Amino acid sequence: MHLTWLGHSCVLLSGTKKVLIDPFVEGASVAHTNPDIVAVTHGHHDHLGETVSLAKKTVAITEIARYLKTKGLDVEGMNLGGTITIDDVTFTMTPALHSSSIDEEGIGYNGGTAAGYVIGMDGVRVYHAGDTALFSDMQLIGNLYHPDIALLPICGRYTMGTAEAMMAASFIGAKRVIPIHYNTWEKIQADPLELKKALERTTDIKVTILKPGESMECTPSE
Ligand code: NI
Numbered sequence: 001m002h003l004t005w006l007g008h009s010c011v012l013l014s015g016t017k018k019v020l021i022d023p024f025v026e027g028a029s030v031a032h033t034n035p036d037i038v039a040v041t042h043g044h045h046d047h048l049g050e051t052v053s054l055a056k057k058t059v060a061i062t063e064i065a066r067y068l069k070t071k072g073l074d075v076e077g078m079n080l081g082g083t084i085t086i087d088d089v090t091f092t093m094t095p096a097l098h099s100s101s102i103d104e105e106g107i108g109y110n111g112g113t114a115a116g117y118v119i120g121m122d123g124v125r126v127y128h129a130g131d132t133a134l135f136s137d138m139q140l141i142g143n144l145y146h147p148d149i150a151l152l153p154i155c156g157r158y159t160m161g162t163a164e165a166m167m168a169a170s171f172i173g174a175k176r177v178i179p180i181h182y183n184t185w186e187k188i189q190a191d192p193l194e195l196k197k198a199l200e201r202t203t204d205i206k207v208t209i210l211k212p213g214e215s216m217e218c219t220p221s222e
Pocket residue numbers: 042044047098099131158
């Protein structure tokens with residue numbers, strides 16, 4: 001399986017199927033990735049992004065699923081703690097400590113609650129934390145789902161920052177962490193090298209810093 005960070009919170013998993021998480025990149029379209037399945041963590045514009053115009057099979061929390069159905073999308077609604085399988089790809093919806101609303105023409109619609117996912121494909125499990133603060137139940141995500149790779153936000157303003165991400169990484173126990181959701185805008189500047197240096201000095205966890213558009217190969221043993 002290949003993992004590509006398109007930028008911000010947007011990640012493409014390419015294996016048996018192409019799964020695109022949070023289809024938003026600043027100033028560009030991610031339509032060229034042509035995913036089979038889109039997974040949305042919460043309703044904020046920098047995550048819902050191009051979900052409607054992509055019009056692919058979509059996984060979302062029930063409130064967002066209801067909204068997307070009114071746009072004519074084929075949506076699989078679910079909620080925190082649940083697991084569904086679509087075409088041999090499993091989606092477990094995990095809690096995230098964050099807000100959620102869908103903004104349309106300046107009006108905020110109920111987006112339910114924010115979430116993350118553990119996505120299993122081709123024997124690899126990837127945890128995408130969505131936008132979240134640190135929470136100690138990340139230990140449960142590690143103990144229950146044993147993700148191989150954790151995608152963690154590090155911007156430190158709308159989500160946790162480097163110090164919290166260090167503890168999150170320890171809680172989750174994935175052997176590899178990829179920082180996301182930083183440097184998209186002036187207000188969310190962060191240095192992913194700080195996390196890499198600190199985590200690799202004090203733990204066995206590896207941090208892979210990807211450039212937007214960059215891919216890496218993921219194997220189950222990772
Ligand atoms: Ni958000």
